[in-house]
Amino acid sequence: MKLSGWGRYPTHNVRESAPRSIEQLQEFVAAGSAVARGNGRSYGDSAVSAFNTISTRHFNKMISFDTQTGTLVAEAGVLLGDVISSFLPLGFFPYVTPGTKYVTLGGMLAADVHGKNHHLEGSMYNYVDWFEIIDASSKMIRCSRKENSELFSWTIGGMGLTGIIVRVAIRLRPIESAWIAQTTVPVKNLNEAIDAFENNLSSTYSVAWIDCLSSGGSLGRSIVMLGEHAHESVLDDVQKKTLFKHVDRAKWTLPVALPRCLLNRVTVKVFNAMYFRYGQKTKGTRLVSWDSFFYPLDALLGWNKIYGRRGFLQFQCVIPLEKSSEGLHELVTEISSTGGGSFLAVLKRLGESAGGISFPMSGYTLALDFPVNGRNMKLMDRLEQITLQYGGRFYLAKDARMSKSTFRSSDSRVTDFISMRENSGMNQNFESMQSTRLGL
Amino acid sequence: MNKGNVLILGARSDIAKAIAHKFAADGYSIQLAVRGMSDMESYVSDLALRHRVSVTTHEFDVLAIDRHLSFVEGLEELPVVAVCAVGLMGNQSESEENVASAIQVMRSNFEGPASIFSHLANCFEVRGSGTLVGISSVAGIRGRASNYVYGSAKAGFSAFLSGLRNRLSTKGVHVITVLPGFVNTKMTEALSLPPALTAEPVEVADAVFKATVRKKNVVYVRSIWQLIMLIISTIPEQIFKKLKI
Numbered sequence: 060m061k062l063s064g065w066g067r068y069p070t071h072n073v074r075e076s077a078p079r080s081i082e083q084l085q086e087f088v089a090a091g092s093a094v095a096r097g098n099g100r101s102y103g104d105s106a107v108s109a110f111n112t113i114s115t116r117h118f119n120k121m122i123s124f125d126t127q128t129g130t131l132v133a134e135a136g137v138l139l140g141d142v143i144s145s146f147l148p149l150g151f152f153p154y155v156t157p158g159t160k161y162v163t164l165g166g167m168l169a170a171d172v173h174g175k176n177h178h179l180e181g182s183m184y185n186y187v188d189w190f191e192i193i194d195a196s197s198k199m200i201r202c203s204r205k206e207n208s209e210l211f212s213w214t215i216g217g218m219g220l221t222g223i224i225v226r227v228a229i230r231l232r233p234i235e236s237a238w239i240a241q242t243t244v245p246v247k248n249l250n251e252a253i254d255a256f257e258n259n260l261s262s263t264y265s266v267a268w269i270d271c272l273s274s275g276g277s278l279g280r281s282i283v284m285l286g287e288h289a290h291e292s293v294l295d296d297v298q299k300k301t302l303f304k305h306v307d308r309a310k311w312t313l314p315v316a317l318p319r320c321l322l323n324r325v326t327v328k329v330f331n332a333m334y335f336r337y338g339q340k341t342k343g344t345r346l347v348s349w350d351s352f353f354y355p356l357d358a359l360l361g362w363n364k365i366y367g368r369r370g371f372l373q374f375q376c377v378i379p380l381e382k383s384s385e386g387l388h389e390l391v392t393e394i395s396s397t398g399g400g401s402f403l404a405v406l407k408r409l410g411e412s413a414g415g416i417s418f419p420m421s422g423y424t425l426a427l428d429f430p431v432n433g434r435n436m437k438l439m440d441r442l443e444q445i446t447l448q449y450g451g452r453f454y455l456a457k458d459a460r461m462s463k464s465t466f467r468s469s470d471s472r473v474t475d476f477i478s479m480r481e482n483s484g485m486n487q488n489f490e491s492m493q494s495t496r497l498g499l
Numbered sequence: 500m501n502k503g504n505v506l507i508l509g510a511r512s513d514i515a516k517a518i519a520h521k522f523a524a525d526g527y528s529i530q531l532a533v534r535g536m537s538d539m540e541s542y543v544s545d546l547a548l549r550h551r552v553s554v555t556t557h558e559f560d561v562l563a564i565d566r567h568l569s570f571v572e573g574l575e576e577l578p579v580v581a582v583c584a585v586g587l588m589g590n591q592s593e594s595e596e597n598v599a600s601a602i603q604v605m606r607s608n609f610e611g612p613a614s615i616f617s618h619l620a621n622c623f624e625v626r627g628s629g630t631l632v633g634i635s636s637v638a639g640i641r642g643r644a645s646n647y648v649y650g651s652a653k654a655g656f657s658a659f660l661s662g663l664r665n666r667l668s669t670k671g672v673h674v675i676t677v678l679p680g681f682v683n684t685k686m687t688e689a690l691s692l693p694p695a696l697t698a699e700p701v702e703v704a705d706a707v708f709k710a711t712v713r714k715k716n717v718v719y720v721r722s723i724w725q726l727i728m729l730i731i732s733t734i735p736e737q738i739f740k741k742l743k744i
């Protein structure tokens with residue numbers, strides 16, 4: 060069957076299986092060159108193996124929930140969205156969430172995902188008590204900070220290359236309400252955006268949307284959004300009645316790939332202008348639903364087809380704090396002068412790193428989409444060079460095209476990861492198209 | 500908001516699981532009837548955690564027809580809805596060579612489900628309410644060389660459901676015949692099915708739930724199948740018998 064990541068590039072003709080029991084899963088792993096596939100929301104080829112892609116879709120059961128500690132034990136194929144719909148009504152929300160709820164718990168651990176609160180509360184790693192994994196010898200073992208702690212640390216962020224996670228114990232956050240007090244701060248340029256982040260480090264959630272087409276004095280004009288879980292006291296009567304309400308928003312589905320010409324410099328410019336005018340209008344603080352705050356894109360199912368048949372690439376890097384301002388200016392200047400048809404870029408302040416090979420580090424991360432074409436491939440080469448020059452690194456969950464040498468020079472931990480895989484035999488049993496490309 | 504119980508026979512099937520979640524999400528308690536309990540624990544915890552409803556399990560073998568009455572009498576509470584998802588596709592060529600396995604397919608898809616529904620129907624009739632949902636198949640609409648053993652049993656079950664509906668229509672008991680086309684489940688895992696004609700188990704569950712609420716009689720899953728079967732049933736036998744479909 061044909062498989063790709065969320066970016067629909069690259070696409071490979073591969074074999075996928077969907078075991079239903081631990082024993083079946085162990086048999087598949089023993090066959091070698093395996094990689095787990097959760098819900099396929101990584102953008103590139105992380106969840107695709109040429110010979111042995113193993114879907115976790117039948118490992119989708121919740122096992123227990125402790126309302127005292129907020130600890131959920133569940134199988135790795137459970138979707139984050141189902142965790143929310145099950146436990147929001149009890150007053151719990153995930154500590155860490157990516158920008159879509161259509162990810163599996165296994166995928167969240169494997170990518171050590173970060174959310175809008177990373178600067179303050181860190182990544183998924185911090186909220187995992189333990190997990191059970193089928194390792195390189197096809198045995199199921201439990202890993203925690205105390206038990207098999209090395210494997211624990213390499214696995215969270217290890218992009219499926221250390222084994223197949225089957226069961227996880229994670230902690231959820233008790234909240235007072237599901238409403239988010241959102242503060243919108245429009246800023247004129249990149250420096251102001253960075254100032255806004257640095258002045259609001261105590262905000263639980265912060266993120267900015269950058270207009271990558273503006274230049275000159277308004278290079279990097281942005282809308283910075285801050286958020287807090289609203290206290291019950293600030294809610295009106297209607298909102299109080301819906302403290303933890305889980306409402307399914309209306310969803311739209313994009314049925315077919317749109318023609319490529321729809322996205323061009325003009326349409327994107329118009330869109331961005333509209334977006335920023337809207338941002339100006341909604342300046343200040345207001346209450347918004349958790350769904351629209353965390354998951355604006357989930358309202359359009361299959362939005363990945365917007366970029367046409369050839370698919371799209373996402374670029375996401377992080378630049379260390381002390382060089383962030385310089386590095387970001389150079390990146391945004393490069394993007395604005397090429398204008399590869401990206402809607403908006405997301406800018407986010409990150410905090411300390413956690414897992415053995417996890418992406419986040421203290422600094423600023425920039426993420427944006429590009430339709431696949433030759434010009435954008437070259438642009439991404441240049442963005443990678445700029446990132447390397449400022450000591451930054453790249454998020455594997457978004458990567459579909461990086462070269463071995465770029466990845467190696469971005470991260471000194473890579474050689475340790477490779478030798479750990481070799482010594483334990485993981486390199487024989489676990490392999491994705493991405494790991495082959497990057498020589499992991 | 501106790502809405503009563505939904506009994507799911509053959510609850511381990513992928514279609515049955517989707518149906519269990521659909522009704523549990525609406526606040527019904529769930530009675531899961533399966534043969535063998537070994538892997539049921541996580542299934543039960545999952546349903547209960549996601550939907551905060553009561554979930555019970557019940558040992559049930561559709562072929563053990565002499566135990567069907569005591570099975571129904573043994574239920575702590577008579578369900579308001581009973582769904583039969585039990586089915587056995589078997590292997591057509593094996594059914595041809597080995598008549599015993601053909602008979603097993605016939606009994607699993609017709610005799611057994613009809614037996615358990617007969618007992619439930621009698622109880623529902625006495626109570627004067629309830630809904631019986633039989634999962635039959637489009638394969639029962641016309642026998643084809645490639646799977647007529649399975650198809651004939653489903654045809655029997657469909658006719659049984661239609662008669663039952665007729666009998667109980669004035670007694671407050673409603674009977675629904677579900678006629679799925681291809682569904683992506685364990686039963687069809689090894690086959691390569693055309694995606695446009697293949698429903699996901701949740702689509703069957705949605706259709707069953709809607710049919711229960713709206714008291715529909717016969718439901719297809721993915722309406723294209725109604726058209727396909729209309730065409731298939733109008734082909735003259737003279738031509739049909741020579742076709743390879």
Ligand SMILES: Cc1cc2nc3c(=O)[nH]c(=O)nc-3n(C[C@H](O)[C@H](O)[C@H](O)COP(=O)(O)OP(=O)(O)OC[C@H]3O[C@@H](n4cnc5c(N)ncnc54)[C@H](O)[C@@H]3O)c2cc1C
Pocket residue numbers: 065094095096097098099100101102105106115135136156157158159161162163164165166167169170171172173174217218219220222223224225356456457491
């Ligand atoms: C719209 C959108 C917004 C996003 N926003 C963010 C964000 O804000 N922050 C962020 O960090 N990420 C973000 N992501 C990326 C996403 O969170 C990650 O790619 C995540 O890993 C996807 O989970 P999945 O279940 O779809 O995994 P897949 O894409 O199927 O797999 C991803 C990786 O996890 C591995 N994996 C999956 N399941 C297991 C398992 N059971 N055991 C071992 N390995 C496993 C796979 O092998 C693969 O390497 C976003 C993605 C999208 C599409």
Ligand SMILES: NC(=O)c1ccc[n+]([C@@H]2O[C@H](COP(=O)([O-])OP(=O)(O)OC[C@H]3O[C@@H](n4cnc5c(N)ncnc54)[C@H](OP(=O)(O)O)[C@@H]3O)[C@@H](O)[C@H]2O)c1
Pocket residue numbers: 509510511512513514515533534535559560561562583584585586587588607634635636637678679680681682683684685686687
């Ligand atoms: N999949 C399709 O394309 C399709 C199309 C049309 C109709 N259907 C019908 O849909 C229903 C559900 O099937 P499915 O697709 O979900 O496949 P499935 O997973 O094979 O489900 C069939 C279920 O029947 C149970 N069963 C078989 N013999 C039994 C017995 N003697 N006693 C108790 N239970 C028994 C099986 O139990 P165990 O788990 O214990 O084996 C299994 O859970 C069936 O009636 C099937 O005929 C399916």
